[in-house]
Amino acid sequence: MRIVIVDDEPLARERLRRMIDAFPGYDVVGEAGDGSSAVHCVNETAADTVLLDVHMPGMDGLQIARELAEADVPPAVIFVTAHSEHALSAHNNHAAGYLLKPVRRDDLAAALARARQPSRAQLAALDGVVTGDGPTYVSARTRDGIERVAASDILYFWADQKYTTVYHMQGELLIEQSLLALEQALGAAFVRVHRKALVAKRHITGLRLDGEDGATLTLRHVRDPVPVSRRRLAEVRALIEG
CATH class of the missing domain: 3.40.50.2300 (Response regulator)
Incomplete structure (x- = not known):
């Protein structure tokens, strides 16, 4: 606390x-x-x-x-x-x-x-995106109280069943927000690259094509690549080339 x-x-x-x-x-x-x-x-x-x-x-x-x-x-x-x-x-x-x-x-x-x-x-703002005149935050309740992460510190979101993991500069945070809700709330700073992944554009460092297996993104401060679906590949490639 x-x-x-x-x-x-x-x-x-x-x-x-x-x-x-x-x-x-x-x-x-x-x-x-x-x-x-x-x-x-x-x-x-x-x-x-x-x-x-x-x-x-x-x-x-x-x-x-x-x-x-x-x-x-x-x-x-x-x-x-x-x-x-x-x-x-x-x-x-x-x-x-x-x-x-x-x-x-x-x-x-x-x-x-x-x-x-x-x-x-506080409960009204849990597991959601908090916006205002200042920075945008993603907030959630943890065993230590309420934790919030500034959008500028978020690397990417990964959805798995009913929970979404927020990977950020200081670690990880588990929330219940859907990727669709996060995508709508956070706006143009993030791009959907997979049905399970929403990525911060500012942290993208490269796109790797893996033949028939699709493609992956490399992100700053992230060790493992993030998969890119075939459906999203053209949009992601245009973003990087642009």
Whole structure:
């Protein structure tokens, strides 16, 4: 789980980071001390969860939470504050947790475990293509939470029965989207080369003709060639020659 800590007190951020570092499976990917920096940090790091102080100068934690909720795949928010009267506001903002300072280790562990369960807004974006004014992402739920991959990092998709494997720069991701839906959502950056394969054009490095057995594509960062069907061969050849 990727976590961002937001608190205007550096010592409070440091204490939370030390506790989180002792938990396996959690990674603090960023920190912020004010509202605008917090929103930017969460967007840049694609954090799954935000530990968010309520009382801060400028934008307070509740305002930040409302802005984060507008994201295509909003992170889980755990409010952290010294003021118990904010519990109702936290509930109304659909927070994944609410921790009182000084935060106890066991309470933090329990809140992070709850945050692993995707929210309704997150579930709505799972196993799909998330588009907006920024980069396009393919998102899916994994055992570690929600994982999303930028379209620019995707090498190709391979469909097998009811699942589709996303091969990307950092590894693999299993989703339930069909190649047809992916092809329609991702547009001209990808080309269908086989009934089972959708390939990123920018990563194609060559086409190899294999006689009666058809043809294969070589892709940057991919060891094994990707088959090209006879039906798609003319289109793929024209793409490469062009």
